Amino acid sequence: MGTASAKHLLCCLFGIVLCIVTSGCKPREADIPIGAYLSLSGSDSTFGTDTRDGIALAIDEVNAKGGVHGKKLRVVYEDDKSLPQEAANKVRQLIDRDGVVAVLGEVASSRSLAGGLICNTKKIPMVTPSSTAVDVTEGREYVFRPCFTDAQQGEVAARFVKETLKKDEAVIFYAAQDNYSSGLADTFKSAFTAMGGRITLEKGYQKGETKFTTYLQAIAATHTDVIFAPVYYNDMAQIASQAAQVGIPSSSWVGGDGWDSDDIIETAGVELDGSFFTNAYAPDVPWPNSAAFVKAFRERYGHTPGALAAQGYDAGKLLADAIARAPRVTPEAIKVALAETKDFAGATGTLTIDAHHDANKPVCIVQIKNKAFHFFSELTSQSTGSPAAPQQAQEDRRSCRSSPRRS
Amino acid sequence: MQKLAAALVTGLAQGAMIALVALGYTMVYGVLKLINFAHSEIFMMGAYAGLFAITALGPEMHPVLATAGGTLLAMAAASLLGVTIERVAYRPLRKRGRGPLTRMTPLVTALGVSVLLQNVAQLCFTARFRPYPRVIPTTSALRLGVVSLSWSSAIIFALTVVVMTLLELLVKKTWFGKAMRALSVNEEAARLMGVRTSQVIARTFALGSSLAALGAVLYCLDQSQVYPTMGVVIGTRAFVAAVLGGIGNIPGAMLGGLLLGVLGELVKLTDYSGGVDVLVFLVLIGVLLVRPAGLLGSTRTEKV
Numbered sequence: 193m194g195t196a197s198a199k200h201l202l203c204c205l206f207g208i209v210l211c212i213v214t215s216g217c218k219p220r221e222a223d224i225p226i227g228a229y230l231s232l233s234g235s236d237s238t239f240g241t242d243t244r245d246g247i248a249l250a251i252d253e254v255n256a257k258g259g260v261h262g263k264k265l266r267v268v269y270e271d272d273k274s275l276p277q278e279a280a281n282k283v284r285q286l287i288d289r290d291g292v293v294a295v296l297g298e299v300a301s302s303r304s305l306a307g308g309l310i311c312n313t314k315k316i317p318m319v320t321p322s323s324t325a326v327d328v329t330e331g332r333e334y335v336f337r338p339c340f341t342d343a344q345q346g347e348v349a350a351r352f353v354k355e356t357l358k359k360d361e362a363v364i365f366y367a368a369q370d371n372y373s374s375g376l377a378d379t380f381k382s383a384f385t386a387m388g389g390r391i392t393l394e395k396g397y398q399k400g401e402t403k404f405t406t407y408l409q410a411i412a413a414t415h416t417d418v419i420f421a422p423v424y425y426n427d428m429a430q431i432a433s434q435a436a437q438v439g440i441p442s443s444s445w446v447g448g449d450g451w452d453s454d455d456i457i458e459t460a461g462v463e464l465d466g467s468f469f470t471n472a473y474a475p476d477v478p479w480p481n482s483a484a485f486v487k488a489f490r491e492r493y494g495h496t497p498g499a500l501a502a503q504g505y506d507a508g509k510l511l512a513d514a515i516a517r518a519p520r521v522t523p524e525a526i527k528v529a530l531a532e533t534k535d536f537a538g539a540t541g542t543l544t545i546d547a548h549h550d551a552n553k554p555v556c557i558v559q560i561k562n563k564a565f566h567f568f569s570e571l572t573s574q575s576t577g578s579p580a581a582p583q584q585a586q587e588d589r590r591s592c593r594s595s596p597r598r599s
Numbered sequence: 600m601q602k603l604a605a606a607l608v609t610g611l612a613q614g615a616m617i618a619l620v621a622l623g624y625t626m627v628y629g630v631l632k633l634i635n636f637a638h639s640e641i642f643m644m645g646a647y648a649g650l651f652a653i654t655a656l657g658p659e660m661h662p663v664l665a666t667a668g669g670t671l672l673a674m675a676a677a678s679l680l681g682v683t684i685e686r687v688a689y690r691p692l693r694k695r696g697r698g699p700l701t702r703m704t705p706l707v708t709a710l711g712v713s714v715l716l717q718n719v720a721q722l723c724f725t726a727r728f729r730p731y732p733r734v735i736p737t738t739s740a741l742r743l744g745v746v747s748l749s750w751s752s753a754i755i756f757a758l759t760v761v762v763m764t765l766l767e768l769l770v771k772k773t774w775f776g777k778a779m780r781a782l783s784v785n786e787e788a789a790r791l792m793g794v795r796t797s798q799v800i801a802r803t804f805a806l807g808s809s810l811a812a813l814g815a816v817l818y819c820l821d822q823s824q825v826y827p828t829m830g831v832v833i834g835t836r837a838f839v840a841a842v843l844g845g846i847g848n849i850p851g852a853m854l855g856g857l858l859l860g861v862l863g864e865l866v867k868l869t870d871y872s873g874g875v876d877v878l879v880f881l882v883l884i885g886v887l888l889v890r891p892a893g894l895l896g897s898t899r900t901e902k903v
Contacts (some may be wrong), residue, residue, distance in 0.1 A: 233721065233726075234721075234726065235826075235828055236726070237721075237725070238725075238726060238727060264749075290714065336623065367873075368873020369873065378776060395866070395872055396872055396873030397872060397873060397875075398872075398873060398874065398875040398876055400831075400832040401866075401875070402818070402822040402823040403609065403613055403821075403822045404822075405605075405609050405749075406602075406605070406606045406609055406610075406864050406867040406868060407867055407872065409602060409605055409606075410602065410867075410868065415601070426728040426826070429728070429824065430822060430823065430824065433733075434822065436737065437737045437749065440681070441788075455727070455728055455730075458730070459730040459824065468761075561898040575622055
């Protein structure tokens with residue numbers, strides 16, 4: 193990370209020097225400026241930097257092939273310090289000061305909502321790599337997302353529990369003050385009960401809570417085989433290790449894409465062995481573009497990319513693709529091109545942008561096994577597209593079933 | 600019934616930990632009438648110090664020795680930090696004469712120090728969540744009828760009781776304790792009677808900070824990871840506990856902490872489990888309406 197940011201700094205410095213040397217010329221005509229506002233510092237800085245790495249890889253790949261319309265793409269990164277109000281300021285800056293034609297960002301839905309409002313009023317297209325809250329694109333003509341929504345994700349999780357795991361009962365455990373967590377819990381609940389499933393217990397906890405023993409004892413008392421916990425990885429690591437003490441088996445847990453972080457493996461890999469979560473991607477997913485992306489990312493950064501890096505990469509690639517398809521490089525033309533995206537093959541699956549500006553794409557089911565993320569199966573949400581037959585990894589499924597569910 | 604008893608035990612352990620942190624708020628308030636908002640960041644820094652110290656001492660080889668040694672090192676580091684903050688940020692302000700703002704300026708400074716420390720931690724240690732090594736066995740220590748007491752809860756109870764007893768002895772029986780009490784009644788008069796007020800204040804900061812570090816290490820060993828904003832969660836609760844018990848009052852901080860811990864766990868059993876803080880603050884407001892000085896606080900008696 194250190195060398196990457198140093199490189200970035202050097203690039204910036206070089207750019208400034210170049211501007212001074214060629215003063216008088218207009219740099220805007222030499223390249224196409226794109227803005228990116230991300231949480232590069234603050235509480236969610238790991239999300240922001242991962243996404244930035246993905247975007248940088250995508251844009252450099254496009255530029256190495258000659259750019260679009262004969263021009264290079266140039267990304268202006270801004271740090272919103274993980275704060276929604278700062279996100280709005282940075283987006284204003286990018287549009288007014290830097291004159292960007294399109295904006296990439298943010299990871300968190302709260303900040304994408306703030307930034308999206310500015311983009312929409314200023315009529316600049318915005319592509320959010322990984323904000324899953326439904327209202328991020330709602331009523332926002334200029335906001336797009338190549339990732340799935342919480343509605344799709346919750347529905348897929350419910351179908352996975354009901355049809356693949358063949359369980360009729362589930363407990364829901366979520367962070368009550370968190371929009372992401374409670375939203376996902378709601379969609380799971382309605383989808384699961386609509387399929388004839390029963391929620392034996394629904395428990396919310398206070399955001400920031402660290403002692404879960406009392407909740408977990410109540411959950412264990414219901415003797416339910418599946419616990420749906422759509423929470424962030426740092427909470428989940430604590431929940432899992434305290435659940436092990438209460439006697440809840442590690443394979444009971446099912447989560448959402450908030451689990452995606454190497455930290456969860458490091459902290460609670462054993463306590464979550466055999467558990468599942470819905471995600472945009474897994475490093476060993478059998479999709480055509482994923483393997484190439486993972487290889488390129490490893491070569492450049494020296495570690496395996498997480499889902500956020502993959503989604504950042506896809507957002508960058510999708511935007512470059514739309515700019516290339518647009519007849520002219522204007523925000524309006526790019527917006528039209530983005531809306532017309534069809535069968536775009538990204539690292540996180542093939543997607544089509546629908547009328548709501550959301551992506552119609554498969555959701556990946558990932559299993560935590562032997563302290564690593566493994567691709568298990570893929571499911572496409574029925575709420576937006578045709579039901580795809582789940583491609584099961586039969587062996588995994590069998591070994592999972594034969595393991596004792598409750599010790 | 601079993602659930603209720605288990606929640607009570609967990610609640611008492613949670614409360615004891617909150618009380619350890621609340622003591623720092625209450626002691627500093629006792630001698631300086633200053634709410635030291637940087638205390639929650641000292642807690643956080645103590646957690647980092649503990650993590651690095653325990654890891655460096657090798658928890659795989661001698662888990663007990665490494666943990667005990669690491670905790671002591673963390674307490675030393677935190678008290679050094681506490682004294683430094685007092686020396687650099689608060690003492691210069693205290694010396695600048697007395698005006699209408701003598702209580703407001705240090706308060707705002709305390710907030711500033713808190714923000715500064717959080718950002719320093721983020722720069723030095725990054726925003727990553729770091730786990731503590733697992734040194735406390737996860738089996739239950741002893742069973743009392745239907746309730747089982749986990750090792751971590753047992754350790755927290757034992758340590759808190761020891762610390763509270765020592766603190767009570769320190770305040771009531773030693774010369775330093777007498778000086779602290781004198782200072783809390785009237786700083787000027789204490790100085791005239793030959794109490795070296797600056798030294799007593801520095802020692803109070805050192806003591807409060809080391810207790811915060813002890814609380815932080817226990818907190819992380821039991822239930823939390825370490826990250827730069829971790830002080831906010833427990834810091835707020837500890838502050839509420841101190842105010843609830845009567846800020847400036849040592850047994851009050853203990854009582855406030857235990858009440859808060861038990862109350863929090865009991866709420867988790869209800870359907871309103873997502874709003875623990877709502878109830879906690881409602882109780883605080885309720886208590887302050889009836890007893891503005893807190894449960895054990897009074898406007899007349901000495902404050903330490």
